[in-house]
Amino acid sequence: MEIYWLEQTAIDVPLANNWLGDRELDRLSDMRILKRRTDWRLGRWAAKNAVAIVWGFGNDSASLARIEILATASGAPAVFVDDVPVTTTISLTHREGLAACALALDRIALGCDLEAIEPHSAAFIRDYFTETEQEFIRDGDSGLLATLLWSAKESALKALRVGLTADTRSVVISIDNNRSLTEAKAGVRLWHSLRVQDPCQRTLRGFWQADEKFVRTLVADPPVGEIVNMSSLLQAAVVAGSD
16 A cells, blocks of 8 residues: 655745635634644645645646545544545644645555654653653664654554544554664665554554654554655646646
């Protein structure tokens, strides 16, 4: 199974709202805090462009407005086209003016997360990580490792449709090999594998990637076969649309 991945920045989002559907506009009108509105629009922009690419839509405002990303009862996003739910699973994340969308053309468990690499206090690590994870963090670059494990937990809990209502220690993260950490520190931006043990003792598979600023993670069940970066596909669609 392929997972499609698209990132967008705040400067990619149009000032106008004519690319949003009616129900999305209603949701936006309820938001009073500017940062919340900005982050929400950025996430929707990334998601709608991802759906448009995979489903063969144009990336003009009228085409994007036909696609709506609406929250389900659990809070997870669902995709509608012309008011009809479609067999597509997405997960959204945003941080510091960057948003990412992971998308699968099937109904699966899927979660993604994006985190800025930063130091974490000893109290944070003690409260949110298992003893095994704490030891793993102590043995390496604590800023990168704590951020990586936290991000993977966020992705896993999204995939399980519980989010941070669950104890973060209920899912246990394992990184498959140390070479991936060495490559990440050297600036080699590749997807590396990780494992998640869920509260039912099942093992979920996932991937992670890091650069000098951010960690990206995703968790999927059934396991992912390939991650397709759609940035070049979106750029090609923009160029074609401007011809």
